[in-house]
Amino acid sequence: MSFRCLSFLLLSMWPCMAGNQRVLRVCADPNNLPFSNEQGQGFENKIAELISSALNEKLEYTWWSERKSFIKNSLDQGRCDAVLGIPSSLDSVAATQPYYRSTYVFVSRQDRNLHITSLGDPELSNLRIGIHLVGDDYAPPAIALARRGITQNITGFSLFGSYGEPNPPRKLIDAVDQGTVDIAIAWGPFAGYFAKSEKAPLDIAPVSPPMYLGVPFTYSISAGVRKGDNALKTELDEALVRESAAIQQILSQFGVPQVH
Amino acid sequence: MDRPGSARIALVGVLFIAPALAQIQKQPDDGQWVMAAKNYASTRYSTLDQINTTNVKNLKLAWTFSTGVLRGHEAAPLIVNNTMYIVTPYPNYLYALDLTKPGAPVKWMYQPHPAPASQGVACCDVVNRGAVFYNGKIIYNTLDVQTVAVDAKTGQEVWRTKLGDINQGESITMAPIVAKNTVLVGNSGGEFGVRGWLAGLDANTGKLEWRAYATGPDKDVLIGSNFKPFYAKDRGTDLGMKTWPGESWKIGGAAAWSWISYDPDLDLFYYGTSNPGPWNPDQRPGDNKWSSTLFARRPETGEALWAYQMNPHDLHDYDGVNENILLDLNINGQPRKVLAHPDRNGRMYIIDRTNGEVLSAEPFAYINTSESVDLQTGELKLNPTKQTGYKTIRDACPAPPGGKDWQPSSFSPKTGLIYIPHNNLCYETQGVTANYISGTPFVGMNVRMYPGPGGNRGEFSAWDPVKAKPVWSIKEMFPAWSGTVVTAGDVVFYGTMDGWFKAVDDRNGTILWQFKVGSGIIGQPVTYKGPDGKQYVAVLSGVGGWSGGVVAGGLNPVDGTGALGFLNAMADLPKYTTKGGMLYVFSLP
Numbered sequence: 001m002s003f004r005c006l007s008f009l010l011l012s013m014w015p016c017m018a019g020n021q022r023v024l025r026v027c028a029d030p031n032n033l034p035f036s037n038e039q040g041q042g043f044e045n046k047i048a049e050l051i052s053s054a055l056n057e058k059l060e061y062t063w064w065s066e067r068k069s070f071i072k073n074s075l076d077q078g079r080c081d082a083v084l085g086i087p088s089s090l091d092s093v094a095a096t097q098p099y100y101r102s103t104y105v106f107v108s109r110q111d112r113n114l115h116i117t118s119l120g121d122p123e124l125s126n127l128r129i130g131i132h133l134v135g136d137d138y139a140p141p142a143i144a145l146a147r148r149g150i151t152q153n154i155t156g157f158s159l160f161g162s163y164g165e166p167n168p169p170r171k172l173i174d175a176v177d178q179g180t181v182d183i184a185i186a187w188g189p190f191a192g193y194f195a196k197s198e199k200a201p202l203d204i205a206p207v208s209p210p211m212y213l214g215v216p217f218t219y220s221i222s223a224g225v226r227k228g229d230n231a232l233k234t235e236l237d238e239a240l241v242r243e244s245a246a247i248q249q250i251l252s253q254f255g256v257p258q259v260h
Numbered sequence: 261m262d263r264p265g266s267a268r269i270a271l272v273g274v275l276f277i278a279p280a281l282a283q284i285q286k287q288p289d290d291g292q293w294v295m296a297a298k299n300y301a302s303t304r305y306s307t308l309d310q311i312n313t314t315n316v317k318n319l320k321l322a323w324t325f326s327t328g329v330l331r332g333h334e335a336a337p338l339i340v341n342n343t344m345y346i347v348t349p350y351p352n353y354l355y356a357l358d359l360t361k362p363g364a365p366v367k368w369m370y371q372p373h374p375a376p377a378s379q380g381v382a383c384c385d386v387v388n389r390g391a392v393f394y395n396g397k398i399i400y401n402t403l404d405v406q407t408v409a410v411d412a413k414t415g416q417e418v419w420r421t422k423l424g425d426i427n428q429g430e431s432i433t434m435a436p437i438v439a440k441n442t443v444l445v446g447n448s449g450g451e452f453g454v455r456g457w458l459a460g461l462d463a464n465t466g467k468l469e470w471r472a473y474a475t476g477p478d479k480d481v482l483i484g485s486n487f488k489p490f491y492a493k494d495r496g497t498d499l500g501m502k503t504w505p506g507e508s509w510k511i512g513g514a515a516a517w518s519w520i521s522y523d524p525d526l527d528l529f530y531y532g533t534s535n536p537g538p539w540n541p542d543q544r545p546g547d548n549k550w551s552s553t554l555f556a557r558r559p560e561t562g563e564a565l566w567a568y569q570m571n572p573h574d575l576h577d578y579d580g581v582n583e584n585i586l587l588d589l590n591i592n593g594q595p596r597k598v599l600a601h602p603d604r605n606g607r608m609y610i611i612d613r614t615n616g617e618v619l620s621a622e623p624f625a626y627i628n629t630s631e632s633v634d635l636q637t638g639e640l641k642l643n644p645t646k647q648t649g650y651k652t653i654r655d656a657c658p659a660p661p662g663g664k665d666w667q668p669s670s671f672s673p674k675t676g677l678i679y680i681p682h683n684n685l686c687y688e689t690q691g692v693t694a695n696y697i698s699g700t701p702f703v704g705m706n707v708r709m710y711p712g713p714g715g716n717r718g719e720f721s722a723w724d725p726v727k728a729k730p731v732w733s734i735k736e737m738f739p740a741w742s743g744t745v746v747t748a749g750d751v752v753f754y755g756t757m758d759g760w761f762k763a764v765d766d767r768n769g770t771i772l773w774q775f776k777v778g779s780g781i782i783g784q785p786v787t788y789k790g791p792d793g794k795q796y797v798a799v800l801s802g803v804g805g806w807s808g809g810v811v812a813g814g815l816n817p818v819d820g821t822g823a824l825g826f827l828n829a830m831a832d833l834p835k836y837t838t839k840g841g842m843l844y845v846f847s848l849p
Contacts, residue, residue, distance in 0.1 A: 029698060029699070032698050032699060035698070035699035036699075044699070065377070066696075066697055066698045066699065067697060067698075070697065085696070085699045086696055087694040087695070087696050087701040089693075089694040090694055090695065090696060091693070132700065133453050133511060133538065134697050134700065134702050135429070135452050135453060135697075136452060136453045136511070136513060136537030136538045136539050137538050137539050137540065137702065137704060138538050138540070138543055139700065139702050140701075140702055140703050142538075142543055143540060143542070143543070143650055143703065146540065146542040146543040147542065147650075151505035151506070151508075151542075151543055151544065151545055152505045152506045153505075153506055154505065154506055154508070154543070155506065155507055156453065156508060156510075156511050156538075158428070158429070158453060158511070159697060159698050159700060160427075160428075160429060160452070160698070164427050169698060169700070187699075187700045187701065189699065190700070214650070215650075215703060216694075216703065219694065219701040221701075
């Protein structure tokens, strides 16, 4: 069924049918809280459930680790019809209306009283700073810091980590809790979610300014479909607007820091 | 193509190079092919001469074999005891074909079952560059960071050693060699922030004997009191740590993912390390040792004797991993034991392999990112207008795949020439574009590659390593991404990404014969003597690799930044070839 469904879909760009009920096929990472996991515990799982039921569609996942070439290997190969949680400006997909906007944040232990909010803060030269590493590239804050000449005191934490362990990206927030680094600069949803379950109380402060030395730190987040799949994009856009209150509730449950 | 001087050069080459070469190889050529590079010196030269410049036009297809795998086929077939061994890309099947029977039927097939997740870790297609025969075993690496030894007669697994973790971004694509009963293996994964290493394994048991990291303190790099780099710039304590900001050496790349050569007389093996990470050079001020570096080490202990860093603080993804051909040449009237290393930066380094002194480093491809190499200090003088970072740079040549990439050259002692399959690509970087992974937005550079001057993306050329000058050249539409083999019959073979297998007169570059195979060629051609006494030439077709990802990986050619920016230069490849792994074997009628 799935193969026939796939070829039909690629030709017509209409959603698949399972019996009489239509199917929303979503690619998601099986081990990437707070976004998604195989048990359906992430906020993108919850949003996907919300949207599929609003569209009266059956939700089907293709689990695919969101590493290199995720879009090419999943969406573009027809393994699914939608992905959640992509930057709205990502040009390899057709992005829906944004359903939230978050920011990179500073994460530090409250008992350290650092109160750093700006990437221009001179104190950053003297602190051990943890930043996620995506493949062999650092996340955006490291680029801005390198432009300020701050490179010696950066420690990279692989976003992929060891995939055999649960929630690989969590190690960065753990390092703040354990004092291995003084401060982390992390994407808001990671920080908001993991900070809640660390032992020590953590301070979370949005990175300012939102664009520093040419590097953006706030991003609008959308769902994505294949380019040209306008029918599905329209459906998702409408559902995202219709369910926006419920989506906001989910985001706040997960501690996602939002900016406007 | 005809150059009047070429015959004279050939004669001179024969006079003083051939005896010395025979000495360093210490491997009589029995018409077999037991390691990917043919011999320890990595010459890919065969003394077989039945096929020559006169009769090669009659070359005919003898038989074929389908590997059943669709991704890029980069391996060299091995021929040992009238059996041919073929390693495929992931899932890394090993086939043994019986050459004594008509049509060379399969004797056995071995399946190592590498972890499927390893496919997501390979940066540039799921290739494998081949196996080595040693002491009754076929030894090779799997994409999921294991080395396996298989009984050459029965196909039974003898040992298997896990050397790393795909979960940390590591993989292996290189062909191992065995020196002094030690299997030499290096990791891939410079694009995933791994820490590069090269390991020595006991060939009988697979036991890990030593591991030499390319970054970190001297004790991890296996640098001790015998380490004597030729140039002051490469001397000092713990440079693998001190030339990096903070602890970033732990994620600094410098993987040893390609070729290894060995000189039994000096008891040194030679290999290069890959580019440093992270990609943005602004984030790693310093020389970033030992990335983009050539090492000379002892096989039994891994101990480093010298090192030379070609591209300190690399700006352009210029890995130092390309082949090192070990030659004894007369340079400026002096006999020198050298290695010839055509680097990604587009320069042909001729280096004294006893001590690491650079004797010449002239460009073999069109380049503008560097101006010269100072032979007194070993320093590469960069062009200040082509320095990358998170900013727009235009017309930087060569592009990240380099003047050449992994595709190995050959050397003929008859002509004294090196035959180089290479690229002619430039690139630009621009903009800070949004991307994401694991739900996290980040920014990256758009890298766009395009053909260099002349519009041809590839070239196959002959290089005189003594005069440090090109002798002849054949322009190719696509990057020349295959290996080469050259013979005593004065014929040099290579393949093209659009699927032509070509035989060329090694003296003047005249194309003598060509055959269109099913899929583009990125494999390493070999030649051997069959059980019937005839000379055969074999090559795997099956396009893919970094350059061929647009066909093998089904990448979208509309998105030019795919395959790390290579797609833009390769978007028309699907019009010329389709995927599919197939072996082609040729002989005279």
